[in-house]
Amino acid sequence: MSPIISVSGLSKTYASGFTALKSINLGIKPGEIFALLGPNGAGKTTLINIICGIANASSGEVLVDGHDIRRDYRTTRSLIGLVPQELHTDAFETVWATVSFSRGLFGKPKNPAHIEKVLKDLSLWDKKDSKIVTLSGGMKRRVMIAKALSHEPQILFLDEPTAGVDVELRKAMWDVVRTLRASGVTIILTTHYIEEAEEMADRVGVINRGEIILVEEKAALMQKLGQKRLKLHLQGKIDAVPTPLAAYNLELAGDGTELIYTYDTRSEHTGITSLLSDLRAAGIRFSDLDTTQSSLEEIFVSLVRA
Amino acid sequence: MNFEAVKAIYRFEMARTWRTLLQSIVSPVVSTSLYFVVFGAAIGSRITEVEGVSYGTFIVPGLVMLSVLTQSITNASFGIYFPKFIGTIYEILSAPVSYFEIVLGYVGAAATKSIILGLIILATAGLFVPLHIQHPVWMLLFLVLTSVTFSLFGFIIGIWADGFEKLQMIPMLIITPLTFLGGSFYSIGMLPQSWQTVALFNPVVYLISGFRWSFYEIADVSLSVSMGMTLSFLVICMTVVWWIFKSGYRLKS
Ligand SMILES: Nc1ncnc2c1ncn2[C@@H]1O[C@H](COP(=O)(O)OP(=O)(O)OP(=O)(O)O)[C@@H](O)[C@H]1O
Ligand SMILES: [Mg+2]
Numbered sequence: 001m002s003p004i005i006s007v008s009g010l011s012k013t014y015a016s017g018f019t020a021l022k023s024i025n026l027g028i029k030p031g032e033i034f035a036l037l038g039p040n041g042a043g044k045t046t047l048i049n050i051i052c053g054i055a056n057a058s059s060g061e062v063l064v065d066g067h068d069i070r071r072d073y074r075t076t077r078s079l080i081g082l083v084p085q086e087l088h089t090d091a092f093e094t095v096w097a098t099v100s101f102s103r104g105l106f107g108k109p110k111n112p113a114h115i116e117k118v119l120k121d122l123s124l125w126d127k128k129d130s131k132i133v134t135l136s137g138g139m140k141r142r143v144m145i146a147k148a149l150s151h152e153p154q155i156l157f158l159d160e161p162t163a164g165v166d167v168e169l170r171k172a173m174w175d176v177v178r179t180l181r182a183s184g185v186t187i188i189l190t191t192h193y194i195e196e197a198e199e200m201a202d203r204v205g206v207i208n209r210g211e212i213i214l215v216e217e218k219a220a221l222m223q224k225l226g227q228k229r230l231k232l233h234l235q236g237k238i239d240a241v242p243t244p245l246a247a248y249n250l251e252l253a254g255d256g257t258e259l260i261y262t263y264d265t266r267s268e269h270t271g272i273t274s275l276l277s278d279l280r281a282a283g284i285r286f287s288d289l290d291t292t293q294s295s296l297e298e299i300f301v302s303l304v305r306a
Numbered sequence: 307m308n309f310e311a312v313k314a315i316y317r318f319e320m321a322r323t324w325r326t327l328l329q330s331i332v333s334p335v336v337s338t339s340l341y342f343v344v345f346g347a348a349i350g351s352r353i354t355e356v357e358g359v360s361y362g363t364f365i366v367p368g369l370v371m372l373s374v375l376t377q378s379i380t381n382a383s384f385g386i387y388f389p390k391f392i393g394t395i396y397e398i399l400s401a402p403v404s405y406f407e408i409v410l411g412y413v414g415a416a417a418t419k420s421i422i423l424g425l426i427i428l429a430t431a432g433l434f435v436p437l438h439i440q441h442p443v444w445m446l447l448f449l450v451l452t453s454v455t456f457s458l459f460g461f462i463i464g465i466w467a468d469g470f471e472k473l474q475m476i477p478m479l480i481i482t483p484l485t486f487l488g489g490s491f492y493s494i495g496m497l498p499q500s501w502q503t504v505a506l507f508n509p510v511v512y513l514i515s516g517f518r519w520s521f522y523e524i525a526d527v528s529l530s531v532s533m534g535m536t537l538s539f540l541v542i543c544m545t546v547v548w549w550i551f552k553s554g555y556r557l558k559s
Contacts, residue, residue, distance in 0.1 A: 082400050101314050105398070106401055107308040107311055107403075
């Protein structure tokens, strides 16, 4: 399947001389939820801003649905809805007016029924005649989402949608996102929170210091997550793993006083029972044991620190 | 052409106008009335006539121009500066609109407001002095061209400004003096010869002269020169706006 967004060799150096993106290559599949994960200042917003037309790229190319974002900006931009990271709103407009304005701006003829649906989905219907200045922060964020959805985009960018949002609203927001995906909308979201990526995304990309350092199916990441390490603290020191235990792929650590066994928690046979009896048969005794699980958080941190 | 977008921007800006109707209309009307009281009554009692028309009547076109120029600049510069300031510009930049359409929406709305305002001031003036307009079509043409040109100029300032001081500096420091010195309240012919030459470097002279001609057929420079200069300013402003968008100046990082 050809990607709906294809970024190649994209670099961005700001006027200050700071290089925020270094030759990014990335493909987004149609209909997926893609989570872009990265620490502060990694370049997430910069990347989104370039794709949406808010910032200019220094070099490289972005195609949206096969169209160049510069040459065919009308086509590419009408496909995209953007919810920016910051809450930028016209304080004295009503919710209804600002959402209708967005629809017009994106060249779509009036459709009150659609706007009504969007506002209802986001639980904003009873606020439709309120001025934005009178809304709470979470409601303002929903207004921003409503604006982005007002013109029925095929692709939705959510730049840190859950910053400053309470648990309930977060859940409601994910429901909206899931419904959108079910209707075929491609969603790209950025977040600092791994759980969020874990819960929502089909694929996860990690960006750090302007470079994409990993793009993987969430399932594959979960695979890594599913791995657990069993550490056995031995009573004595051994020089090598005894041959009868070779099949277990044991690692020797702690100068021969520890044995480490890696297994998959989700498989039916973890192999722990047989390992323990084989150890006894080999005459290896241990004084203690513990297990650790590598979290996505750890994978992420180790990637970013590297 | 994305007409829906032009309409959306235009409506949005006009809605802002209606919301701030009081400041938009009341203050220029009040200041115009004050000009009549001060200039018309006080000075008019000494200068009874200029080139065959009463002084109060003579200053009407200049007064209208004074308001139209300042309001065009203020409206248009605020219109585009404000979204930059509060960040809502992101939506305009990410929308499938061409720069031409953006300008059409913003400048169109600012110019509309100026034209309405100019006509209101004219009506206000009609309460103080008898008015008659010999060439209403020319009058409207000058009014529209000036409103559009200076709205474009205001748009440029709005993009250039990175603070509220800059936004107010140009109208205060440049436009008001140029208008006062540009023959709003007197005929250039009343100045000493050397000042008359200096005055010809003031672009506002041409606008006021042409505008006044459409009322009373009295002018400091010929109609064709006035119209030529007015159109030249329009072209200059359009060129600068075109350049701004082509280069992305101060809009996109
Ligand atoms: N207009 C600008 N001029 C100069 N540097 C900028 C500009 N905008 C962003 N940067 C820099 O580019 C880098 C990437 O910024 P960006 O906003 O893309 O990060 P981010 O991944 O979105 O971070 P966060 O998670 O904090 O939102 C940062 O170091 C930032 O300081
Ligand atoms: Mg960001």
